[in-house]
Amino acid sequence: MLEYKAALHGRTFAKVDRAFPSSQVCSACGFRDGPKPLHVREWTCGEWGTVHYRDHNAVRNVLFEGRRIVAAGRGGDAKRPWSAGRTGTRARTAR
Ligand SMILES: [Zn+2]
Numbered sequence: 001m002l003e004y005k006a007a008l009h010g011r012t013f014a015k016v017d018r019a020f021p022s023s024q025v026c027s028a029c030g031f032r033d034g035p036k037p038l039h040v041r042e043w044t045c046g047e048w049g050t051v052h053y054r055d056h057n058a059v060r061n062v063l064f065e066g067r068r069i070v071a072a073g074r075g076g077d078a079k080r081p082w083s084a085g086r087t088g089t090r091a092r093t094a095r
Helices: 002-008 054-072
Strands: 042-044 051-053 090-092
Touching: 051 054
Parallel strands: none
Antiparallel strands: 042 051, 042 090
16 A cells, blocks of 8 residues: 555555664664563663664664665665674663
């Protein structure tokens, strides 16, 4: 449906892999901070200390990944640059 609607309105559509770790990667520096339980709504990047709101960070990562896929050519890129990386989490729970 999204693909159809995008085409109807002349917009670009890209499908991001469901395994893409949108909530594990810092959208500011790319550091892979590791998995977080769902109750963790806010966390701090273990690399540069950027504070993220979980969903906002994930949306930014999905947008960047979609743009990367489009830039790599239609149909996406077989490579998954996000599949490897360092881990380490400093999570904060919602207040
Ligand atoms: Zn970071």
